[in-house]
Amino acid sequence: MVFTSNLDGVSNPIKEITKISHQNDSLFLIDGAQAIGHQKIDVRDLDCDFFAFSGHKMLGPSGMGAVYIKKKSAEKLRPLIVGGGTVEDSTYESHKLLExxxxxxxxxQDYAGIIGFGEAVKYLKNVGFENIKSQEQKLNRIISEGFKDLPQIKIIGPANSELRSGIINFYHQKMASHEISLLLDKTYNIMTRSGRHCVHSWYNSRNINDSVRASVYFYNTESEAEYFVESIRKIIKLA
Incomplete structure (x- = not known):
């Protein structure tokens, strides 16, 4: 199950869900890619069986990720691929795996990626996850407040911006999301993502074509958030 949604930035009550899963004799895997770069996470406290996350979501190299596996779960799992570095001994008929x-x-392994990933983790720890969370909430609040007098702009997710992490996902009732995203890029030098964000079924069930997703992080500033709002104001005048 996803910890934090890439659609609206909302985090699930993942510890409680993990507990329910274990009460029903199920193993529980958390997709933590959208959460781990934005808040302090303790996998032992969560008591999850697996926790997977990606390097590029936390300032690390792309194509690099990691997975935490609880020891008793790791003992039961067999690898998908075997070969050099995985086998203690073998015969023509059998093999013995390493622990x-x-x-x-x-x-x-991708040693350069591993080193880069490790340095990214150190960097984020030095910045401090509470500082990251606080800055994201501040920037999201500025943008969300700035959208309030734009009735044709609809934000996806809860009205309380503090529940949406650093995600501001929105659509215009008349203007195409791809057009808005392209104008932000070409005219105002602002990078966003437009589309259905890997959850086509969610959009189809609500008859929403697509949306524009802006993602702020601790390195973004209040003036940049205000500039983003003003850029949207200018763009929607073209609708």
């Missing part, structure tokens, strides 16, 4: 995590890491 986790080695049995899951066949062949040469």
């Amino acid at each position: 986790a995590p080695l049995k899951f890491e066949a062949g040469l």
